[in-house]
Amino acid sequence: MKTLTALLLLGLLCSLHTTSAAVMGIEAITARNCCVKFHPRRLPLDAMVSVYKTSSSCPRKALVFTTKKGKTFCVDPSEAWVQSHVTKIESRSTTAKTTMMSSTTATTS
Incomplete structure (x- = not known):
């Protein structure tokens, strides 16, 4: 027992x-x-390669920039410089995709 x-x-x-x-x-x-705090200074645009939003389940809305070296930085999406960087990074990404698709189409034609 x-x-x-x-x-x-x-x-x-x-x-x-x-x-x-x-x-x-x-x-x-x-x-x-989730981002606990924001990076305090403006980041150089030429070092940034991508950006994404944190999860909606996070207590604080944030964007995360990734550098060429793979480092990530949490930033405040309401900052004017952040919005400008996002627009330019997304523009780069769209341009690269368009260029890649047109070169693929030209090669296969």
């Missing part, structure tokens, strides 16, 4: 541990994709 009680208690403790570990894992992933 004591052995059965000990096994049940051990099983209960193991299930509680795995449940709490799973919750912490989900929180870590969410926290990693």
